[in-house]
Amino acid sequence: MPRKGRTDRSRSAETRVPDGIPRQQGFFEDVFDIVRQVPAGRVTTYGAIAACLGSRLSARMVGWAMNASHHAIPEVPAQRVVNRNGMLSGKHHFPPDRPMETLLRMEGVDVADDRVVDFKSRFWDPGQELAL
DNA sequence: TTTTTGACGTCGC
DNA sequence: CGCGACGCCAAAA
Numbered sequence: 033m034p035r036k037g038r039t040d041r042s043r044s045a046e047t048r049v050p051d052g053i054p055r056q057q058g059f060f061e062d063v064f065d066i067v068r069q070v071p072a073g074r075v076t077t078y079g080a081i082a083a084c085l086g087s088r089l090s091a092r093m094v095g096w097a098m099n100a101s102h103h104a105i106p107e108v109p110a111q112r113v114v115n116r117n118g119m120l121s122g123k124h125h126f127p128p129d130r131p132m133e134t135l136l137r138m139e140g141v142d143v144a145d146d147r148v149v150d151f152k153s154r155f156w157d158p159g160q161e162l163a164l
Numbered sequence: 165t166t167t168t169t170g171a172c173g174t175c176g177c
Numbered sequence: 178c179g180c181g182a183c184g185c186c187a188a189a190a
């Protein structure tokens with residue numbers, strides 16, 4: 033199909049549907065989709081998601097995508113995504129009314145000192161689960 | 165359009 | 178064992 037004169041990059045402004053709902057923007061969708069598949073009470077890491085996407089993407093992109101997760105639909109449980117240390121690195125980015133730590137505790141994940149307790153057990157590998 | 169940043173990860177010193 | 182620098186790709190300014 034013939035590509036219009038504009039570049040693919042500039043579709044950002046056009047990716048918005050008339051309803052006002054921002055459509056998932058490429059790479060973001062992949063990240064959101066994986067995060068949404070993370071079961072409650074479980075956590076995953078940026079690197080795991082990045083690896084699941086093909087390792088070609090850096091873990092940074094995952095974090096960057098999560099930044100957009102706030103306006104993503106449906107809501108993305110970003111609280112279940114932590115760094116490889118199990119630290120709630122993004123808690124500072126959560127709404128004050130709903131701290132990341134609180135959300136995790138609510139799901140049954142014990143958090144102490146901004147770290148997931150027994151992170152290893154709580155870890156949910158998207159690459160392994162989604163490989164089915 | 166180019167430049168900077170970004171909720172990380174891994175290698176190096 | 179602790180701290181520093183680089184890399185990765187994409188989006189926002």
